[in-house]
Amino acid sequence: MSAPPRLLFHVQHLLGVGHLNRARLIARACVEAGLAVEMTVNEDPDGTPGEAVPDGVAALPLPAIHAADASFSALVDGAGRPVDDAHWAARARRLETAIAERAPAVLLIEGYPFARRRLRREIEPLAAQARQAGAAVACSLRDILVAKTDPARNAETLARAEALYDRILVHGDTNFAPLSASFPPADALAGRIATTGYVAPMEDLPPWHGDRPDAPILVSVGGGAVGETLLEAAVEAAIQARSHHGAAPAGAGRPWRLLGGPKLPDAARARLTARLATREGITLEPALDGPAFRRALAGAALSISQAGYNTAVDLWCAGPPAILIPFAGPDGKESEQPMRARLMAARGEALVLPEGALTPQRLTETVERALARAAGGPRDRVPPPSLDGAGESARILAALAGVRGLG
Template sequence: MSSPKKVLFYVQHLLGIGHLRRAATLTRNMVRAGFDVTVVSGGHKIDIDMGGARLVQLPATRATDLFFKVLVDEDGEQIDDDWRQKRAGILLDLWREVKPDILMFELFPFGRRQMRFELLPLLDAAKAADRPPLIISSVRDILVAQNKPGRNDEMLSLVETYFNYVLVHGDPDLISLDQTFPHTSRIQDRLFYTGYVVDRTGVKGPAGAPGDGEVIVSSGGGAVGTDLLKTAMKARALTSARNMTWRMMVGATVEDSIFEELLALAPDGVIVERARKDFTTLLMNCTLSISQGGYNTVMEVLYAKCRAVIVPYAGGLETEQTLRARLLAQKGVLQIADENGLTAEILAVKVEDALAGPPATAHINTDGGANSVDLIRKWTGDIT
């Protein structure tokens, strides 16, 4: 009996934890399919279910602003060349230890340009190996719009030089990659749509189950979104859901001072707590979800079939959340409110529209986890 194929899966989250959550969902699917997966994470440490996969934590870095221009270490000090060289060495040592059959990168080369100092040496080592691994890019449906000439050309060159395959975790019937990456036709032979990757661990329960009859307000796993929580607190009294429990889910990386401020602001009937591992179960049972428009949360809302109001994050260079939310709103799947100029009154109107409308359902492919595994299994069948 042959030994399981080994996967080394690199992920770097810099602001929120959406990239890590999607990577974790994919990892759980790969582990269930019999792959031996090692996930290497370069962001701050997060307690997350990897399905029994090995998780290696690199010295962590994060972004200090919405434009990802400045990266700092665990102590808040700006990273320097010595720090970069050390981390690049750790990553190469891990590569030599694991000797993977498949080398996967979350987002790169379509993002995470800041991490080229360690990713290019790793890719060069992989290509030069006696038995080069399959090299796969795992990327969401929508890329951030590029505002600098040559960036898309650089992405194309990296794909053509290093990557065997690109897994696009989306459905072209909703949006195809060429709408945000102009060189898509050049890599058509190695590009495969998987459908959306969805965390399906949520459990639909009876009356009294976690989240039952509640309004769940979430702002993702990053440090942005506090304004949404504050606005939702004020909007509650203006809605027909004023007597329901509203549960405010505060991101895992939000500073304690902000968390304490939110606790102090919460009126009766409003619960403020840190993000929970059973978030998807809360969505399965809730009356309404109010959230930012991150990839993972939107897809979990669709899977849970709960009524939803989405307030896409539009800070910094972000365009992805707004585009996806608008496409879904056009299908009548959910209500959308612009982050800029959002008031309690505007949000209350959107809440009423959502409560009066149908649950979130969409005829799009949400089998991205299983389909990704099927493709990787097919491709690795050629490895001897």
């Protein structure tokens, strides 16, 4: 029996963990579709993979790079030093070896040039080498991009995408957010774009059952790297709700569960923990893994979160009432989450509190509105967007690699 076709998936984790989780689901689905998958990860100082890959997927560790801060002002290595030419060269050698020795049938690149533009010096030579070796080249792209106001910037991105890719897999649903809503020239790529549906885990969840007096209010911040402000406001709102005087707010008797995320800064975690030391009914907990988190959402009276891609998918899967505080970045230019939050609000799936308007008092008021709305009786939920993005992506990529017989 011949060896399965190989897929090399270039994924670069810089700050948040959402895109990495999405990539893992796609990689696993590709293995199930008959491909041998290798996925790039940041390397720990001891030379071992610093990020987990799914069962059946091979890790390709590269010398680590990270965003220096939430504004992506610079790239730094695993020790926090600016990335220099030697660091880039070491990464390039690893990638060149992977192409030369393991000959992928498909190279899948996450984001670039629609995002990850700082990786140009790495990705464009990699794509050229892969194509010269006979590989198809494809892009893995989330539903909504950070909007660029400069038409020349968009035109440059379009030209690079046309030069690089055989297929562009957009992990979304055009009925919710067509790519052209955040990238106006997208129609010029229509012949290359395949809209896959949202990348969601395929698992059975109970129907939402948070309409109980003891159901908690669940506050989550994904990985936590940019969630400190939301958690601080939630702590004060929870304290206010549970130590009310006079008329009891709707959430007064409910427990509050705050999930800190693995990338929440240690100083912030310590400060929040100290603030809650003598408070009952309010807990700051480590982040839950995906299945446990979705089960917690299904049993929550209310979810309070940011509006990242995976958070939206989890809310669609679990179905709780929701408040979204979309991340907009230090300069307010991160437009992706605000757009997604607006679209979900327009469908009646959430209330939105802009990050710039977030205060404990405003959050308390929004919690009151959300709980009052949830108490109004059974909700007629809008059907969620298509959620078979991992499986559909795998089918497209397997076909590019020459795998036959996929339905």
